[in-house]
Amino acid sequence: MLTKKQLIEFSDEARKNYLDHISIDCVVFGFHEGQMKVLLLQPHDEKKWLLPGGFVMKREPIEQAANRILKERTGLDKIFLQQFYVFGDPDRAKFHSDLYKDTLPDHENWFSNRFLSIGYYALVDFFGVVPQPDQFSETCTWRDLDDMPELLLDHEQIFKTALDALRLQLNHQPIGYNLMPREFTMPELQKLYEAILGKKLDRRNFQRRILGFGILNRAEQPRKGGAHKAPYLYSFDLENYQNALTEGFRGGW
Amino acid sequence: MLTKKQLIEFSDEARKNYLDHISIDCVVFGFHEGQMKVLLLQPHDEKKWLLPGGFVMKREPIEQAANRILKERTGLDKIFLQQFYVFGDPDRAKFHSDLYKDTLPDHENWFSNRFLSIGYYALVDFFGVVPQPDQFSETCTWRDLDDMPELLLDHEQIFKTALDALRLQLNHQPIGYNLMPREFTMPELQKLYEAILGKKLDRRNFQRRILGFGILNRAEQPRKGGAHKAPYLYSFDLENYQNALTEGFRGGW
Numbered sequence: 001m002l003t004k005k006q007l008i009e010f011s012d013e014a015r016k017n018y019l020d021h022i023s024i025d026c027v028v029f030g031f032h033e034g035q036m037k038v039l040l041l042q043p044h045d046e047k048k049w050l051l052p053g054g055f056v057m058k059r060e061p062i063e064q065a066a067n068r069i070l071k072e073r074t075g076l077d078k079i080f081l082q083q084f085y086v087f088g089d090p091d092r093a094k095f096h097s098d099l100y101k102d103t104l105p106d107h108e109n110w111f112s113n114r115f116l117s118i119g120y121y122a123l124v125d126f127f128g129v130v131p132q133p134d135q136f137s138e139t140c141t142w143r144d145l146d147d148m149p150e151l152l153l154d155h156e157q158i159f160k161t162a163l164d165a166l167r168l169q170l171n172h173q174p175i176g177y178n179l180m181p182r183e184f185t186m187p188e189l190q191k192l193y194e195a196i197l198g199k200k201l202d203r204r205n206f207q208r209r210i211l212g213f214g215i216l217n218r219a220e221q222p223r224k225g226g227a228h229k230a231p232y233l234y235s236f237d238l239e240n241y242q243n244a245l246t247e248g249f250r251g252g253w
Numbered sequence: 254m255l256t257k258k259q260l261i262e263f264s265d266e267a268r269k270n271y272l273d274h275i276s277i278d279c280v281v282f283g284f285h286e287g288q289m290k291v292l293l294l295q296p297h298d299e300k301k302w303l304l305p306g307g308f309v310m311k312r313e314p315i316e317q318a319a320n321r322i323l324k325e326r327t328g329l330d331k332i333f334l335q336q337f338y339v340f341g342d343p344d345r346a347k348f349h350s351d352l353y354k355d356t357l358p359d360h361e362n363w364f365s366n367r368f369l370s371i372g373y374y375a376l377v378d379f380f381g382v383v384p385q386p387d388q389f390s391e392t393c394t395w396r397d398l399d400d401m402p403e404l405l406l407d408h409e410q411i412f413k414t415a416l417d418a419l420r421l422q423l424n425h426q427p428i429g430y431n432l433m434p435r436e437f438t439m440p441e442l443q444k445l446y447e448a449i450l451g452k453k454l455d456r457r458n459f460q461r462r463i464l465g466f467g468i469l470n471r472a473e474q475p476r477k478g479g480a481h482k483a484p485y486l487y488s489f490d491l492e493n494y495q496n497a498l499t500e501g502f503r504g505g506w
Contacts, residue, residue: 019369020273021272021275022275022369058367063341083338088314088315088371090312090313090314116309118369170506171424197506253450
């Protein structure tokens with residue numbers, strides 16, 4: 001929790017630099033070798049956690065704001081970012097108002113304003129990323145999806161909406177570039193899909209469907225090694241991948 | 254164009270009632286018997302046109318604001334509304350600033366503020382809808398998609414983004430309830446899809462795919478009439494339709 005002096009300072013600074021009523025919340029999905037995690041922050045003196053977020057500067061495009069916020073937390077640039085929903089319940093920021101009700105009246109506390117939050121999700125390889133807490137937080141860390149703590153505000157809803165949007169995206173857009181090594185086997189790619197969907201997939205159906213999208217190239221030589229039957233290696237066909245990102249997969253109407 | 258007095262009055266009223274920096278723009282797609290139109294407004298003394306839009310009241314949920322705006326223009330309630338994107342370019346409202354630069358300085362003109370616009374699209378049967386212009390507009394009318402006038406601001410981009418989102422939706426969600434009569438033939442439903450996609454579809458593929466979604470019931474008796482071969486009648490299976498709306502079609506991963 002901030003002191004009264006800090007809260008006044010932050011409110012003054014925020015009024016000067018940021019657009020009123022608008023915030024950004026990011027659901028950063030991290031992947032590595034079939035594991036899936038999400039980036040969370042624990043505020044000072046709080047048991048519950050928050051998604052990384054921030055505000056939009058007066059003259060800043062919103063995509064740029066989302067990129068800036070993610071860079072501050074992860075050090076990463078040029079992350080795949082997808083706007084997925086705006087959360088606009090009038091009471092969603094009641095938490096901040098309640099938290100500081102004995103410190104500062106609502107009209108002086110910028111954070112107790114009504115905020116519409118624009119949700120972005122991002123997909124990154126969490127290997128090598130050292131998360132940085134913001135000034136309001138004790139820690140910033142990757143958490144397993146099956147070990148999620150309780151979240152503050154409406155961040156549980158934001159997280160779930162992002163996961164639904166990501167799963168839906170698997171049906172009409174490619175995924176995996178920047179998350180997989182340059183060459184990978186079919187079971188390695190299947191693990192990525194299984195992590196996102198939270199369920200096992202049939203090996204043959206997966207292979208048939210993913211090859212049908214036309215975004216993979218198969219290397220001529222199978223992977224070398226001691227295995228009895230060496231698996232084939234695949235890489236993304238970046239031109240087809242990019243087309244599918246903008247136009248959706250073939251097989252639409 | 255507003256007079257200086259009107260602009261001051263509207264600015265004062267807006268500051269009192271609406272959230273700063275946030276607007277809503279609606280792309281209302283209208284359908285009837287295979288035709289597709291979009292609802293547009295022509296502001297007073299302007300050649301170009303605008304999408305219907307408005308602002309969010311201080312304590313109003315954003316979905317409610319979008320519904321209120323649509324009701325004001327169309328008289329319709331409980332419209333299918335889908336949030337699809339937020340348009341946040343810092344210069345998108347330059348038009349308002351330029352329009353009134355000789356009338357009122359920017360800091361007094363509420364409309365020359367930066368606005369992030371939340372885009373919603375809606376699907377309605379345009380038959381029987383009498384569009385109502387807002388106070389800034391000369392006319393409000395349905396325009397054919399192949400007879401679109403030039404649009405002001407970034408409304409061309411908003412319109413195109415909405416059309417892309419709607420076309421994408423056809424791949425994973427059902428469409429047509431409230432747009433089709435209670436019972437319809439397969440060619441009638443195909444015409445709706447063709448209007449949205451802007452292209453002809455193969456009759457057999459359409460039938461196979463749409464039946465595969467499991468959202469249609471076929472009536473036992475073909476339509477009566479003089480035709481040599483009477484067509485079968487279909488209606489939506491509302492339970493499956495509703496499930497598919499929330500969960501997406503079977504046949505995902």
